[in-house]
Amino acid sequence: xxxxxxxxxxxxxxxxxxKYIMTVVVFLVWMTFFDENNFISLVENRMKLAELxxxxxxxVDEINESAEDLKLLQNDKELLEKFARERYLMKKxxxxxxxxxxxxx
Numbered sequence: 001x002x003x004x005x006x007x008x009x010x011x012x013x014x015x016x017x018x019k020y021i022m023t024v025v026v027f028l029v030w031m032t033f034f035d036e037n038n039f040i041s042l043v044e045n046r047m048k049l050a051e052l053x054x055x056x057x058x059x060v061d062e063i064n065e066s067a068e069d070l071k072l073l074q075n076d077k078e079l080l081e082k083f084a085r086e087r088y089l090m091k092k093x094x095x096x097x098x099x100x101x102x103x104x105x
Contacts, residue, residue, distance in 0.1 A: 032039050073080045084090040091097050 073083055085097075089097055089099065
């Protein structure tokens with residue numbers, strides 16, 4: 001019997017015949033590749049979560065900056081006029097606006 005096992009290589013690996021070790025190996029292979037919530041998708045989801053948290057932090061900072069700008073614009077009429085001229089190209093009734101575009105490469 002041992003001669004036949006040696007021929008096919010099972011005698012070299014006695015752990016292959018242990019049902020508990022084989023069960024753990026099959027479980028790990030299943031959880032790594034085949035399960036819906038496998039380890040690979042878990043890692044990918046955690047990386048995506050980290051990216052989304054970074055984006056959230058960026059947008060929260062932008063919202064805070066916009067809120068500060070809004071407070072300033074509500075309180076300062078000259079700053080509001082400057083903002084309207086620069087951003088929205090608004091003008092007074094008797095003015096002309098010249099827009100200079102720079103060439104960007």
